[in-house]
Amino acid sequence: xxxxxxxxxxxxxxxxxxxxxxxxxxxxxxxxxxxxxxxxxxxxxxxxxxxxxxxxxxxxxxxxxxxxxxxxxxxxxxxxxxxxxxxxxxxxxxxxxxxxxxxxxxxxxxxxxxxxxxxxxxxxxxxxxxxxxxxxxxxxxxxxxxxxxxxxxxxxxxxxxxxxxxxxx
Amino acid sequence: xxxxxxxxxxxxxxxxxxxxxxxxxxxxxxxxxxxxxxxxxxxxxxxxxxxxxxxxxxxxxxxxxxxxxxxxxxxxxxxxxxxxxxxxxxxxxxxxxxxx
Numbered sequence: 001x002x003x004x005x006x007x008x009x010x011x012x013x014x015x016x017x018x019x020x021x022x023x024x025x026x027x028x029x030x031x032x033x034x035x036x037x038x039x040x041x042x043x044x045x046x047x048x049x050x051x052x053x054x055x056x057x058x059x060x061x062x063x064x065x066x067x068x069x070x071x072x073x074x075x076x077x078x079x080x081x082x083x084x085x086x087x088x089x090x091x092x093x094x095x096x097x098x099x100x101x102x103x104x105x106x107x108x109x110x111x112x113x114x115x116x117x118x119x120x121x122x123x124x125x126x127x128x129x130x131x132x133x134x135x136x137x138x139x140x141x142x143x144x145x146x147x148x149x150x151x152x153x154x155x156x157x158x159x160x161x162x163x164x165x166x167x168x169x
Numbered sequence: 170x171x172x173x174x175x176x177x178x179x180x181x182x183x184x185x186x187x188x189x190x191x192x193x194x195x196x197x198x199x200x201x202x203x204x205x206x207x208x209x210x211x212x213x214x215x216x217x218x219x220x221x222x223x224x225x226x227x228x229x230x231x232x233x234x235x236x237x238x239x240x241x242x243x244x245x246x247x248x249x250x251x252x253x254x255x256x257x258x259x260x261x262x263x264x265x266x267x268x269x
Contacts, residue, residue, distance in 0.1 A: 001170060002170070003170075003171055006171045006175065010179045013179065014179065014182050014183065014184065014186070016196055017182075017183050017186040017187065019193065019204050020185055020186075020190065020199075020202055020206060021186055021187075021189060021190035021193075021199075021203060021206075026196060026198055026199060031200055031201050031204065033206070033260060035184075035203050035206070036206065036209065037205075037209065037257065038212060040209050040212070042236070043176070043216075044211055044216055046171070047176075047198060047216050047217055047219070047220040048220055049216050049219070049220070049228050049230070049231075052212075052216060052228055052231055052234075053234060053236075055235055056235070059235055059239060060205075060209075060235065060238070063239065064205070064239055064242045066196065066236065067224050067242055067243065067246055068202065068242065068246070070265070071198065071246045071250065072198060073247060074250070075198075075253050075259065084194065084195065084242070088193035091189065091192045091193055092189070092193070095171070095185060095188065095189050095192075098185075099181065099185040102181055103178055103181060103182075103186075106174055106177050106178055106181060106268075107174050107261070109174070113222050114222070115223045115224070116222055116223045116224025116225065116226065117223070117224065117225075118223055118224055118225040119223045120220070122224065123225075127264075128228075130221070131225055131230055132225065132229065133230070135225040135226075135229055136232070137227055138239050140229050142237070143229075143233060147233055147236045150236070150240055151236060151238070151239065153240075154239075154240030154241075154243050154244050155243065156248070157243075157247070158226070158243040158244050158247040159247075160246035161244070161248060161250070161251050162246075162247040162250045162251065
């Protein structure tokens with residue numbers, strides 16, 4: 001059953017990504033991005049990462065995407081402006097060729113490596129949220145605090161940038 | 170059992186799609202959305218390796234990537250609003266104020 005779900009989520013996320021890049025109306029692009037984010041969260045479930053699934057739905061689909069759509073509707077964009085770069089064919093062909101080369105390399109490599117200390121049975125015992133929390137507030141505490149400071153800086157920066165400038169006397 | 174290379178292949182396809190979007194689209198907001206696609210591809214990679222190598226580190230880094238993506242979206246959209254207020258369109262080719 002898992003390969004079926006994997007195939008569904010993988011194909012749908014790839015199709016949604018292509019639509020996000022290719023659609024003409026920016027609002028349609030935003031909705032395709034929403035489909036991509038939800039299907040990627042499905043992939044997280046298949047990988048035993050329930051906490052990341054919840055974060056993906058709440059933060060990405062719930063907050064970031066709403067911010068995008070809000071700005072799109074605030075700006076009221078015209079759709080008649082030139083929508084691809086005039087030389088995009090120069091990028092398209094090398095990218096497609098290079099991606100096939102990368103995929104051929106990927107399917108050849110074995111991905112051996114040292115196993116870590118969190119096998120699936122140990123994660124499933126207390127739940128993924130418990131495992132993430134135990135790790136984050138012990139080994140990754142400094143990084144957690146740094147991300148907090150970073151987000152504070154981003155909030156203040158966004159407010160300062162987007163504030164209506166005071167007219168000069 | 171889905172092999173790890175399948176997840177990595179999905180991630181590679183998504184990343185290349187996002188990269189292509191950044192290179193060929195001209196609307197600033199769509200370019201930012203393509204950056205989000207690339208960040209999601211990196212997240213799939215991190216979580217897949219975290220699962221198959223039985224380590225928690227990948228999931229934690231993926232969480233930090235989501236936090237960084239939120240900050241990037243907020244600041245990027247604020248810059249778009251500032252640029253749009255100056256009556257410049259959101260076409261990235263026409264944003265050359267700092268070029269000399």
